[in-house]
Amino acid sequence: MRYLSYAAMLIVGYVLQSTLLELIAILDIKPNLILITVISIALLRGEVEGAVVGFFGGLLMDTFSPFIGINTFIGMITGYLVGLLTKGFYKENPFVPVSAVFIGTFFYNFLFYVLSILLKGYTDFGYFFNTIILREMVYNALVTLPIYGIIYFINSVIEVKEHFKRKLF
Amino acid sequence: MNFFEKNRKLVIILATVFCLAAALFTFNKVNPTFIENTFGFIITPIQKFNISAVAWFKDKADYFNGISGLQEENAALKSELEEAKVELNRLEMVEQENANLTELLDIRSRYSQYTMVAANIIAKDTGNWYDTFTIDKGSKDGLARDMVVLTGDGLVGRIKQCGYNYAMVTSIIDDTDAISAKSLRTDDLGYVSGDLSNKGMCKMDYIDNTAEITEGDEVITSNLSEIFPPGITIGYIQEITSDSSALTKQATVKPAVDFKHLDSVMVITTDFSHDYVESEETTAQQSTQNN
Incomplete structure (x- = not known):
């Protein structure tokens, strides 16, 4: 149930991101719905589920890119670290998901830059930070709240159901 | 007296x-x-x-006397204007048609020796780093890996992965491909690849230092490539810089295709690499005709 809904969320995010989000791209940059989903789940459910969802979300992002593996790895690391570092935060405070997504997006794209772009010989980090990373950080943070709200709601429904199950058995 | x-x-x-x-x-x-x-x-x-x-x-007198005359004149001018408008529209249509036909003729004559399949872009890369996209035709439509994708304007890229009903295309503004290219005017060779540090542009490397290319020169695919057929427009040179070693030149190439507003493309299904080996002479002739 829980993992089925995670898969549905990731696939919906992927489809939206590869098609419709092209229309709302600002300055050539579109928000990364899968990354927001991964960070939200990691926030709500901790580092292990964050890493698992991050792994599969990254794998989805890798499917139609030149090679497989880099997004998978970075997604997993990001999910794990967000889950680990936000233990004990108030998940109901809207400032928490927004800042987590803001910093998580930077972390994600920085790792991507180091592992993929820098090794090709593009050493000008400032250019990439200004044209891609910073814009995506801001855009992601702006669209976080509605997505986080939906995931929070789904998560609470599932938790209630699981709670009943635990009582029964 | x-x-x-x-x-x-x-x-x-x-x-x-x-x-x-x-x-x-x-x-x-x-x-x-x-x-x-x-x-x-x-x-x-x-x-x-x-x-x-x-x-x-006189003015006042004319004003009162002339109204009826003016009305007649006005009517005559109006009908004349109407006729002129109709004529203008007709001419605009003819002009448009002429431009379209010229363009078609141009594409036909340029790439007539290849069979092509039209395809629509259905998805783009999810991240912001790469420029790849997915088209709605795959191996069931006769596509295969390394087939060349283009539009009427010029080269778009090549097929990197080919599924049954989809194909993933890497565009020339992505830096994963290097295309053997030459300047149409001076025949100077070089390698065109995408430039990530200048988004949306390509760079042309390894141009001979004595090459007499200038800004605005058209860059086309050369006949050295096994994947890309010769004579397809890649773009136009925008800026030329000398390498630090001063042995080669580097040029920034603006792609001829508008990648931001790309929604349908053509795929060349002729298996070009085999043709090339078998009939080198005819291909060379064709390429000279294209040029």
Whole structure:
């Protein structure tokens, strides 16, 4: 149930991101719905589920890119670290998901830059930070709240159901 | 009066002489005389007032008299304008048609030797780093890996992965491919690849230092490549820089295709690499025809 809904969320995010989000791209940059989903789940459910969802979300992002593996790895690391570092935060405070997504997006794209772009010989980090990373950080943070709200709601429904199950058995 | 009556002859003669003398003396004058000046000074404002008053009255009279005439004239002009508009529209249509036909003819004559499949772009890369996209035709439509994707404007890229009903295309502004290219005007060779540090542009490397390329030169695929057929427009040179070693030149190439507003593409399904080996001569001839 829980993992089925995670898969549905990731696939919906992927489809939206590869098609419709092209229309709302600002300055050539579109928000990364899968990354927001991964960070939200990691926030709500901790580092292990964050890493698992991050792994599969990254794998989805890798499917139609030149090679497989880099997004998978970075997604997993990001999910794990967000889950680990936000233990004990108030998940109901809207400032928490927004800042987590803001910093998580930077972390994600920085790792991507180091592992993929820098090794090709593009050493000008400032250019990439200004044209891609910073814009995506801001855009992601702006669209976080509605997505986080939906995931929070789904998560609470599932938790209630699981709670009943635990009582029964 | 008596004086004039009595000496009529004398007066007439004197007046005649005066007139003659005046005519003779003022025949070649340049400046107005004192009398003329004074007269003119006094009379001019009056004349001015008169002429404007006359003009005012004439104007009013014309205004009332001319309305019916104006209406007729207006109607005539309107119908004339209408005709001119119709004519203009027709000419615009003809012009548009002409441009379209010229373009079609151009594409046909350029790439006529290849069979092509049209495809729509259905998805783009999810991240912001790469420029790949997915098209809605796959191996069931006869596509395969390494087939070349283009539009009427020029080269788009090549197929990197080919599924049953989809194919993933890497575009030339992505830096995963390097295309052997040459300048159309001077035949200088180089390698074009995407430039991530200058998004949306390509860079052309390894141009000979003595090459006489200039800004605005058209860059086309060369006939050295096994994947890309020769003669496809890649873009236009925008800036030329000399390498630090001063052995080669580097150029920034602006792609001919508008990647931001790309929604349908053509795929060349002719298996080009085999053709090339078998009929090198014909391909070379075709490429010279294209150029």
